[in-house]
Amino acid sequence: MDYTSIFERARNKAIAENSDITLLEHAYSKAPLDEHEFFFDCVRRAAINNNSIAVLSHLIARGMSVKSLSPRDFVGYRNTSKATLEFLLVHGWDINTRCRHDSTIHVAFFWDYDMIVWCLEHGAKVHTRDHDPLRDDVLTLDQRHCEQILEEVAAWGTVATFKLLRSKGAPLGWRPLHRAVETATYGHAKRNWIDHEERMAMVRHILHVEGFDVNARDRPQGSSFGGRNGTPICYLTSSGMLERDTRELTWLLLDRGADPTPALSYAKTEYPKFVEDVEAWRKLPRVDRRCCVQ
Incomplete structure (x- = not known):
């Protein structure tokens, strides 16, 4: 053998x-x-x-030793129980350990509200350990490798989890709306592996409740990094999974004041449907420019 x-x-x-x-x-x-x-x-x-x-x-x-187990040791394991985490804590696990690409332990359980609550109750912090402080004029290599926890939750978690972590002081980071817009394009109406309603609810929450700038850049002015596409609406047209109808999402962003200009030049060749949706929105009477899901 x-x-x-x-x-x-x-x-x-x-x-x-x-x-x-x-x-x-x-x-x-x-x-x-x-x-x-x-x-x-x-x-x-x-x-x-x-x-x-x-x-x-x-x-x-x-x-x-289990002391330095990081979020990466738990990501993707949806069976892990609180009893197992409790056992690891008793045997020396530092719940706030991170490796280079990790934020906080919450990223491993963003899909499970009760587990997030448990982690918070057992000492998990919402600020990533040894993370460079956020600034408007700088985006460090560490921040590019390790996003803020709310940026991860915006993409994949629930609004309830987002609100909970935000209430504990978790920073929004550079692109929570950008990530939420991107994953709201994922899936397909006939073979949907993602909760589209939850993803759209996340976009609306970040826009309406958090008041996040619909035209916020994802990096400092004048800088250029791979994987950063610009303003939130640019994450719609550059999505790698444009199988579903995105008119609802497009109109929601436009209703909130999104400038489609930076996305239009790319969309003309890569995603013409976006151009059609923008033109259709522009033809609406101003009083009717109100997304039906607001």
């Missing part, structure tokens, strides 16, 4: 059954010395995802 099959069996069976430490140890003994750390990393991640306290206990007893 080769190492790969032993590794897979050990990880899957030991984690799924939460008991077969013998098989896990057998796989470890067969792993090359230079892959031991990788082996334990994989088993630890699977154990966290599957709430395998017995396996985590064994790894910790073997000398594995």
Whole structure:
């Protein structure tokens, strides 16, 4: 039996059954010395995802530290329970640890309001540790690699989560509206894998409640960075997933005063539907320029 099959069996069976430490140890003994750390990393991640306290206990007893687990160790694991997080805290996990591309632990659970509440109650901060302070005239490399938590929530989370973190002092960052607009273009009406109503609700919340500037730039004046497209409406036309009808979103932004000019030149060749929607909006009587979902 080769190492790969032993590794897979050990990880899957030991984690799924939460008991077969013998098989896990057998796989470890067969792993090359230079892959031991990788082996334990994989088993630890699977154990966290599957709430395998017995396996985590064994790894910790073997000398594995959980102190520096970062949000990246939890992202994508929708099964992780509060009991597992509690166990990790008891064994020294620093809930505010981050790595280069992480913001706060909340980014790992932005889809789960109750888990966000739990994290806050157990010491999670809404300000990213050792993050460069926000300024209007500078966008640092650290800030480009690690967005503010509300920028992440604006793209993927719920309005309730956004409001909660905002009430705790989380900063808006450079582009919460930009990210919300971008993901509001995602999905397809007939095969929808994203909650479009929630995404549109997020756009409206950031516009109407937060009062975010509909023409805000995503970087300091005169600067240019990859992955930064300009004002919020530019994130509509440059979206990589323009399968759904975006007229509702376009008109909402225009109703709030968005200047379509910077997006129109790009849209003429890449997304003509946007040009049509802008022209249709302009032809409306001024009194009728009011999006039906406001």
